[in-house]
Amino acid sequence: MKVSPCTILLLVGIFMLEQLAGAMSDFPINQWDQRLQQLDPARPMMYFELAEDIAEQAQTQDQRDLAMRVFGLAGLLGDRQLARSAALAIASMTDRASEPTRYRRLTAAAALLDDRPGRSITMLVQPVKLEDAHRILDGLAAYRSGRATSSVMRRITQIDPVQLSPVQHLFPGGSIDRFIESSQVYRRGVRPSMSTQELASELRLEEALLAGKSRSFSTDLLLTRNRPLVEVDPDSLAELFRVDPARSTWRDGTWQAPAEIGNP
Amino acid sequence: MSSSWFMDILDVRPDAPEEQLLGLAGSGSVHRPRDILEALERRLRLIQSSKLGPAQVESASELMHWAAARLLKQYQAEVDTASATAPMAHAPLSHLDREVLLILATNGGWNRRSRTRLEFIAQREGISPEGLGRIITGLSRMAAQGGFSTLSEQQVPELQAMPILSRPRKPSRLTQLADQVNSKLAEEIRAETPGKFFRVAALFMLLGIFIIVIFTQLLFDKREQDHVPPVDWQQEASAPIDRGEATVMPVIPDEGMAPEILPAKYARPPMFSAEPYPESSVQASQRLAVVLADLKSMARKTSLRPERFSDAMIENWRIDLLDSSLAWPLAGTRQQDAVLDAITAVIQPISLEDQASILLEPLAMAPVQVMTQSELLRAIFGAGVLAELSGNNDMSPAVKITCNRLLKQIGLDPSAITASDRFGSSVRAWLIGAVPELLSRLASDDQALMNWETWLHVHEDVVDEELLDLDRARVVGALLGSSYNLSRDHPATDLLGRLLNEISFDGTSSSGQTLRDEVATLFDDDDLSGGALWVLSSLLAESAEASWFTQQMILPDDASMQQRQELAMLVQQAWPDVVELPDLRTGIEVDPWMYRRWRDALDVIDATNPALGQLDAKMHQLLRLSRVVEAARYMQHDEDELADEVLFELETDLMLPVGTDLLDRPVSSTHQVGRVQGTDGEWALQFEIAADEGDMDQMEYLLKQLMNFSSGDLGPQDAQVLVEIAYRGREQLQSLAQSAILLQFQGGQNVAMALLNGWKSARRTVVTGDFIRELTGESLPPHRDSDYEDKARLALVRHALSLYPSSHHVIDNLALQLRQSLLNRLGSLSDGTMPAGAGSTLLDAIKAVVDRSRANAGRLFFVEPFPAPLEQMDQDRMVRSGLAEGIVQSLVAEQASLIDLEAYSLVANQPQLRDVVMELLETAAADRADCIDVLEQACINEQTIARLMGLSFQVDEDAGSAGGDQS
Incomplete structure (x- = not known):
């Protein structure tokens, strides 16, 4: 079989693109590793700010998943207000078309966590002013x-x-x-x-x-377009955020419980 | 009345005394009601079997009834007089005096034995030692004076009457013996021989002196008094108890510490059972349809000629009343209502007291007139009907006055009858009033226990559940206070055993804490003798229902007041907590056939799965499931008749395809939808020309012309012009236009839309407001109110909507039925009482059901609440309602809370079901979360509630059923 130089160049190009793509897939770990390791469960706002930064620059689903996870940890470690913000942030990153129920549960949870007067979720008594x-x-x-x-x-x-x-x-x-x-x-x-x-x-x-x-x-x-009732428990946000709050510390490329650190 | 034919038949003149008329022997003497009634029956049979004409039969029968009534009244008067003046008028000595004398005479004067017995009597009668001393002194003084007539009632302390029931006091065996001794003493005293007289006088003088000396010692020797061994029922019924060994410590529940008091022993457990209703009740119930038809025909007659009744009609009326009263307990609720309605219809036209008396007097029967079960039923029914009529505002004053008079005549207070359930309340009052009379018959009347069987059944049927056990406990009190020796086998003891068996002592009684207090009060009641309470405590200690009442709680028959009070307190403490359902471990027993039907209905509905988007079909399925739950609720509460009704309707409905509208009314509208005829705009053009020319006559003519339109609607342009005149025209024209719309175009779609479209420009006047009200049938606020405009506009929207048929009307009609089903469930949960505002909307109805279930659950005892503590469930409910976006979602949210509460109640009563229930709840939650349709969620919830209720059922497999959900 005769292989032309053009073909060789093409194969080399493909190989390099694959390597580049591989490097891109390691993006969350590589780019945010240092900041992830600096996260302290006692300071939940750090999580939220980092999640915002990750979300802003996220281009792939993995990157969005990382942002949602960090938002989730912020919400679980912080107070009700931070939990509400986290729920709204995760809702905004959720694909409404493929996960409409999750989206509604997140927004409903956000509304329930809102302690301010005149919160938005009430029965549609008067749909329009x-x-x-x-x-x-x-x-x-x-x-x-x-x-x-x-x-x-x-x-x-x-x-x-x-x-x-x-x-x-x-x-x-x-x-x-x-x-x-x-x-x-x-x-x-x-x-x-x-x-x-x-x-x-x-x-x-x-x-x-x-x-x-x-x-x-x-x-x-x-x-209401025959929409179902969405049930959510604002006291069980871990399940809604799909995050284990016990594993809130990033070490060696994995999420670990603070107590496990140093005790492999 | 001509006397010849009368004498031929009865061999007595019509003006003869009543006894002779009835063929009773002994003119002037008082006859027993039973003899009177039997004589009446004999006479009536004789008259009926004669060859007399109907008028003569009627006349003679009437005379016999009159004579019987007179004799019964005489008897009643005699009884009343006797009870008021008994000690003075009929006997020189009271029963108590006789007992004291007897004890002294039979025990050889004052000694330890007679003192013990006198002590017991004093305790039984609630008499202090001083009081007893006065009696003995009085007796000895009378003996010294040579007679007993100076003994007055004041010397005998009054016996307290029961707060509710007066106690009949039949002479005991001791008293009967005393009577004999007394008569012998009286003979001695009355004897002409001076020797005999002096012997008796000397005896009593000696006795008197002796008694005074000893009694003075007794009064000052309290220590000895405390150790007086009683002689009483306990001794008579069982082996004597060595008082020296059995130191009294009755109210210490610790079995290891308290010595046991020997309980009362019987040859067989005290109990009785009889047929609750006579055979004639069954026969009468078979004739009930004929009776109803007869009463209806009678109602027509009284409405036509209320002032005159034929003799035949009156006789028929009496027979119908008798049949109705006999059939009443076997009839269903609907039949009972129909009978009452029919009787009411006969009486309603009556406006004269005389006429009212003729028709109503057969209903009035006092307890003393009652001898047989049939008579008991007749008297009870009569009391109910009289109360019902006296409270019916459609009745004339004459009827009401007569009813009230007759109610008083039979011992009932018309003002004390509860307005909400006059029939039941009156029957209860009659039954309670009859207790002393029925108790007094236990000694002599073979029929007595059969009457009590009827009493118990009618009482259970008619009286509210909360009062059932309370009344039974009060009868127990009356029985204990009677003079019957309950420590022996006797009909009175059997009745006591039966009553104690009927009462729920396990905390499940609907009478709740009131029953507990009532029972505790019995032990604290100084009117009741120690012997009676010893019997009561013995029977309670034997009762499986009152498992908390231990053998150590049996009171000795000589228990002091302090011991009794301690036991009363202990009863208060030991009484089990009130729980909602009857059994803590087993399911609710239901009729196997009913259960099978219920299960089949649920299975058929489960198998039906309407396609997504078929909202009306889904709604229909939701209604069906709610009706399954409704039937289950009735079955749980032992309301089989209602359950049967719901299941029958459900079975009929299940034969129809899902989505069929079940209401008879038209789906589309209450109005006939109009059609447009002719060319649109022609009429409008003519009117505008007339208006331009200021031709009022022509304008009026054109509007009147519309009144003759038969099409029911106008074209859009004509409709718009007509509506403009109706809203803003000159007064005369406006009135004509509004009339035309109301008369001819109420079903017109175009006119309806024109009314809606033009509403903004309508004048806000009273006239316009009234017009909208009349057109739409909706109540509106006054036209100056701030919300008038929106409410009127909404009324116009709904009016227009009603003219556009669609599947939405089917959904709304089904929603109405769903609301009704929920209200029925609420009624069953609340024992018929409906919370205020519960029924205004479907959402209000489901919320009321959840509220009621929550309240019921709050009364349950739960060591480990499942699925969560009630407070947590309250929180979950609040969260869910906050998430609901509309009415239907709110319904689903409330249902979810109802599931939790249903599970809570179920596991509280049957803890072994916890795992099964948990699985059901998890499945329901998962299915609900997967739904993309709110109606589907509602169906899943309703299905889950039905399944949970199915788990609560226990079906007797021996009865041939497939078994309950938990079996």
């Missing part, structure tokens, strides 16, 4: 009557999109943006032609906005 609900209801009535003037619709667009997120999916067209866009046609008495299902869906949205906790069972299912 009443003032904003009135704007939406006026907009929907105007839309159906063929009077969707820009001033009416603008009042809706002025609402904080985050506020609207619990009810986005109930708007005609499936989102607030599509609703606003389509409303431009229905002015000066031109009414939208809506199917019975579309009208019923709109009415459910109105009921959800107005009825509070007295809303019907079916409207509640529509509003």
Whole structure:
């Protein structure tokens, strides 16, 4: 078999790339080893700050996993506030598409750990503030009557999109943006032609906005999209963070219990 | 009344005295109720079998009833008088006097033996030594004066009556002997011979002097008094006890330290059992449907002619009442309600007292009139019905007055009858009132124990669970306070044994601490004799139910008050903690057939697995599971009739495909959905032209024209114009427009949407508010209230939604039924009492169920709480509810707490199930975590609750069942 110099050069190139990739995979250990070894369980904030740095520079899943682990240790070693921050940080690094339940459990735990007044997780008694609900209801009535003037619709667009997120999916067209866009046609008495299902869906949205906790069972299912209850115990964060708090010290490339150090 | 035919049949004139009318011998004497009633029955049979016409039969029967009633009243009056004046009117000496005399006479005057016996009597009767001394002195003085008539009641200390039950005092054997001695003494005293008279007088003078001397010594020699050996039931019933050896230390529970007092011994354990209801009850229950039809027909007649009843009707009424009373205990709740409703319907139109009396008097029977089981049932039923009618606001004043009069006549206080359950409360009062009479019959009446069997059964059926054991304990008190010698085999002793067997002494009684206090008070009650308490403590020490009552706690029959009080305190301390379920180790016994049906229903539901996204089907499955739990709850609480009803409905439902709406009402709407006819906008155009021209007549005409529309809806443009007039038009036009909408377009989708779309521009007036209220059927706040606008708008949204049929309506209807099922479960958990506000929403209902279960769990004793301490469960519940994002998720969160509480109760009562329960809980938690659908989670939870409840069942395999979940 005849091997050309080009082929040899190609093989050498591939070999070097593999070595480079191998070096990259050792990134967490190599780059952060020194700071990892300096971590002290008595100073949980050090863990959090290091986790933030790792997360900021992470490019691979291993790197993200390392960041989440260090965040988790920070949360478990620190107070409730640090635990809440850790839960939010880990949630932000979780793939919502592949692990939606974990994401929801982490955000729920964060909410439960929040001791400040007016924490965000409560039953969706009033999914949207009443003032904003009135704007939406006026907009929907105007839309159906063929009077969707820009001033009416603008009042809706002025609402904080985050506020609207619990009810986005109930708007005609499936989102607030599509609703606003389509409303431009229905002015000066031109009414939208809506199917019975579309009208019923709109009415459910109105009921959800107005009825509070007295809303019907079916409207509640529509509003929450039949999502399951996520259970989380804020006193059992280790399982949620997937971290063993006993092994909080980095030595010789592994996480060890402080007592084990020096006693191999 | 013509007397010839009457005399032909009965051989007596109609105006003859009552005794002769009834064919009773001895004119002017007092007859026993049993004789009177038997005579009445004989006479009625004779009249019925004669060839008289119906009117004559009726007339003669009426006269016989009247005569019987008169004689019964005479008897009652005689009994009342006798009880009020007995010592003075009928006997020169009281029972106590006779006993004292007898003891002195039969023991040869005052000596150690007679002193011991007198001591016992004084103790039994609660008389101080001074009091006894006064009696003896009085007796000797009377003897010296040559007679006993000067002995007054004041010389005999009053015997205290029981707080609730007065005690019948039948003469004891001793008293009967005393009577004999007394009569002999009286003969001596009455004798004409001076020699005889002086002999007796001299005897009593000697006795008197002797007694006074000795008694004075007795009073000052307390040490000797404390060592007086009693002579009493214990001696009569068993071998004599050597008092010198048996130093009394009754209330030391340590078996190693306390000497045992010999318990009362019987040839067989005191107990009785009989058929609870007479054969006639079974026959009457078979006729109940006919009775109901008859009563309904009678109700029609009284409503048409309330002032006049035919004789035949009155006779039928009496027969129907008799049948109803006999069938009552065997009838189901629905049948009982139907009978009561039918009787109420007959009485309701009556407005005259005379008429009311004719119909209601057969219901009034005093305890003294009762001899047989049938009569007992009749009297009980009558008391219940009278109370029910007297509290019914639909009844006329005449009926209420008559009912109250009759209730008083049978010894009940109408004002003391509980409003919430007038029937039950009145029956209980009657039963309690009848205790002295029924106890007094135990000595002589063969029927007495059968009546007590009926008493116990009716009492258990009617009286609230909390009061059952309490009442039984009070009957025990009355029995102990009676003059029966309970240390011997006797019907009274059998009744005592039965009552003690019925009462739950193991802490599971629903009467709870009140029962404990009641039982403890018996030992502390100075009205009860030492002998009676010795018997009571002996029987309790033998009882398996009262395992905490040891042999060392048997009181000697001469126990001092201090010893009794110590035992009372010990009973308080030793009484077991109240636990919720009846058995600590075994499951709840359920009917095998019922259990099989329940298990089958659960299996069928388990096998059904609606596809994801089929929300209505999933909701239906959730409802079915809740109904399974509901049935199980009824089975746990021994409410088999309700369980049967739920299982029957469930079995019917399981034959339908999942997702079928179970409500009879239309799924879509309460209104007929309208259709649009004609060209949209034409009417609106005509109206606008008329408005432009200011033509009011034309505008009014056009609006009135809409009233004739039969289509039920308008096109969108016409609807919009009509709604604008209804919201903002001139007064006259607005009124017409609103009327048109209410009359013709209540089911119109376009009109409904126009009403919603135009709401923002509507005038906020009273008129508009009333219009929305009438249109939607929802209650709204006044139009000036801050939340009026939102509430009215929501009402319009819901009105419009109701016109758009969808699967969501099915879900909402199923949710309504789920709420009802939860309320039923709550009712069963709370013994029928419903917490305020529990039923307003589904979420309120499940929260109330969890709250009630938590309260019940709090009463359980648990050494090692499982799955967690209750406080931890409270914390978990709070966390879960904080995580729930909506109503359905909140439902799931509450269910999860309910699972924990169910597991807690189950393991508290059956610790051996801990591992199985743990496995169930872990599986449920894991399955719930894997769910991507909240309704699926709710179903898993409900299924877990049902399985936990299934574990609590114990099925008797011998009865042919497949066995309970734990077997």
